[in-house]
Amino acid sequence: MSNNPTILCVNPWIHDFAAYDFWARPLGLLEIAAILRSCGCRVFYIDCTDRFHPLAPVQRPDARHGRGPYIKTPIPKPAGLEDIPRTYSRYGIPEQWFLHDLLSVPRPDVVLVTSIMTYWYPGVAETIKTIKQALPGVPVVLGGVYASLCPDHARMHSGADIVAAGDAKVNLPGIIEQCTGARLDPGFDISDPDFFPVPALDLQRIIPFVPLLTTRGCPFSCTYCASHILHPGPMVRRSPESVVDEIARWHEKYKVRDFVFYDDALLVDAENHFEPIARSIIKKGWNIRFHTPNAIHVREVNETTARLMRDAGFETVRLGLETDLFGNDRTLDSKVKLHEFERAVASLKLAGFTRKMTGAYMLVGLPNQELEEIKQGFAFVAERGITPIPAYYTPIPGTAMWPDAVACSRYDIESDPVYTNNALLPCMDIPFSWDIITRIKKWANSEED
Ligand code: B12
Incomplete structure (x- = not known):
């Protein structure tokens, strides 16, 4: 395995009764992406909630000072919530676009998936299932808020190969080595926020x-x-x-x-x-x-x-x-x-x-x-x-x-x-x-x- 592994970072779908992009971006994941990039890794990024996907209806980025509606697809309600009189949806790009995007990037050595709200985990599990379908054999690591607050649940239900609770700066080098054999050498103190590279927001289209x-x-x-x-x-x-x-x-x-x-x-x-x-x-x-x-x-x-x-x-x-x-x-x-x-x-x-x-x-x-x-x-x-x-x-x-x-x-x-x-x-x-x-x-x- 090369010391410059190819890493795909994925912001998963949201499953919910309602969701709106109120200035939400996966900052932790984009921070990790920046650190990995500065260590020489080839980093790619797919945002399942991307409102500015080339196939999406056109939205003005500056409308509502950066906020805006997600694309959504109605899906069945989770078990036990069938009687709630609201539509349950997958917020984000349609599955076919995601599959296409997964196959358009070079085959990664590892996929890093983040998670935000604990109750959005069905969207995380569906994202990981789709990744596994498109990229069989590639290890998937899950981190973020849900993984940190409900690690045992995530180990049982997310489908990820590794669930990493807590601050990525602590466990990231070990995880990358375990999955790819590569040793990260950031060249700066990974625990000092003044020396981090700025989050890799430029991996977004807009x-x-x-x-x-x-x-x-x-x-x-x-x-x-x-x-x-x-x-x-x-x-x-x-x-x-x-x-x-x-x-x-x-x-x-x-x-x-x-x-x-x-x-x-x-x-x-x-x-x-x-x-x-x-x-x-x-x-x-x-x-x-x-x-x-x-x-x-x-x-x-x-x-x-x-x-x-x-x-x-x-x-x-x-x-x-x-x-x-x-x-x-x-x-x-x-x-x-x-x-x-x-x-x-x-x-x-x-x-x-x-x-x-x-x-x-x-x-x-x-x-x-x-x-x-x-x-x-x-x-x-x-x-x-x-x-x-x-x-x-x-x-x-x-x-x-x-x-x-x-x-x-x-x-x-x-x-x-x-x-x-x-x-x-x-x-x-x-x-x-x-x-x-x-x-x-x-x-x-x-x-x-
Ligand atoms: C910023 C923020 C928001 C932003 C949007 C953030 C987003 N991306 O969607 C805003 C202000 C819009 C928001 C809104 C809400 N939020 Co909020 N929010 C936060 C906050 C303060 C910080 C999150 C963050 O970005 N942290 C900074 C980054 C750097 O950290 P991180 O993402 O956790 O990443 C680190 C690790 O998790 C890990 N990591 C992350 N990804 C990965 C991936 C891998 C592979 C690995 C190894 C590691 C890893 O490494 C990173 C670096 O250390 C948290 C509380 C907190 N202190 O964490 C609440 C929090 C996530 N929000 C919460 C809530 C409840 C809400 C609201 C529902 C509030 C409300 N009642 O109206 C709304 C709804 C949001 C929505 N979109 O529908 C709850 C979540 C509760 C839950 N059940 O999960 C939290 C925990 C606050 C709380 N009440 O305790 N929120």
Whole structure:
């Protein structure tokens, strides 16, 4: 086996009741692709969710600042969900296009597949089955969020030859050697994010936006969130210079205008991280837009950070409020206080952010949550002049809320991750109905779903 193996990276199909490309890209996989490329591997990439496939209906990359609808094909619903009155679909390119693309690249020595939502695993399994059909004998390795949160399930049900849980930087060299015999020699410290090559976004046909990750991990351990499981240990930050260099590269060379922060804790310790990044961006005078669909911490938004965000070109700001219950028993997150939320909203308004630009995610479908509580929470946010955005709760194994979710759920969520799909509102005591969804959307009166 040569020391320059051929590696195919695949972003799998999504199987779901609903999916929309809200600035979603497989950043982990594209990071791995960049590392492998810098080690001399021949790297190819197929994105099963590619909205810009040559055979796909034409979409303007800059429409909706980089977001857009996936191509979709209705498929049968998973066992146990036949009674849900919604269409279940495979989101992404039709199977024939994928098969054609698999046979168009040079035969790889190994295929690396990523995974995002745990309950999207049927799409991962179908992707791997198709790869195996087109490329018999080629080992398939699965990593990513589903593989990390449900490794045993993935070993039994994904069809992958190897399931690699956790951070690829730790296990990638061993896996590549095991599958291809090649020894990776990156020539840089693989554990230092300042020395990584930038994620290989250029492997895409079109770069409608750039996802940015300036930190890894999160200092908080919110009861519903898996961040501390996916990134255990202290939060790691990149240097402000490396972040600004990355933005410069994509904007100046590839003319990208939309940049999307994937960080869990972008504004934490802002003085030493976000503020210098924002000041450098402002100095550059670029005509670019920033978005934070993964939410920023309410407590970290003050007059300084809000002003810097506005001056740097932030257009879509999402706050992680979760609920409007501010009592001492608030266990959901970092115990946001009412006055902190009010300060955040006032600072954003003062900086010039409009209602449309500013949204607060409100969790919907928590164990034991009453519909009335949801309605009141939305009204509370709307009264303060920003947009409430429903964030439908998905139970995640290993989180503090998981036991409550298991106890409350209408489904046996321990038996199959497909039942944790947030579209089912699996922890509400009333069965799924369009009436409930319509009411929730009406209360929120938001443009996003
Ligand atoms: C950015 C992000 C988003 C982005 C989109 C990301 C995407 N690609 O689709 C946005 C903001 C749009 C988003 C939306 C949502 N998200 Co989100 N998101 C994240 C977040 C914060 C980071 C993911 C990421 O890119 N990380 C950075 C990269 C570098 O890491 P990575 O992909 O994990 O890759 C590393 C390893 O996994 C591994 N690896 C990856 N692939 C491979 C492949 C191989 C072969 C190997 C060996 C290794 C490997 O190596 C990489 C480098 O270390 C995670 C939480 C977290 N901290 O991870 C939640 C998370 C994935 N999201 C989550 C949720 C619930 C949602 C929403 C449903 C929220 C809601 N309720 O509305 C929506 C729905 C998304 C949709 N498209 O329908 C949950 C998933 C829950 C679940 N059941 O799986 C998470 C875990 C957060 C949480 N609540 O705990 N999300």
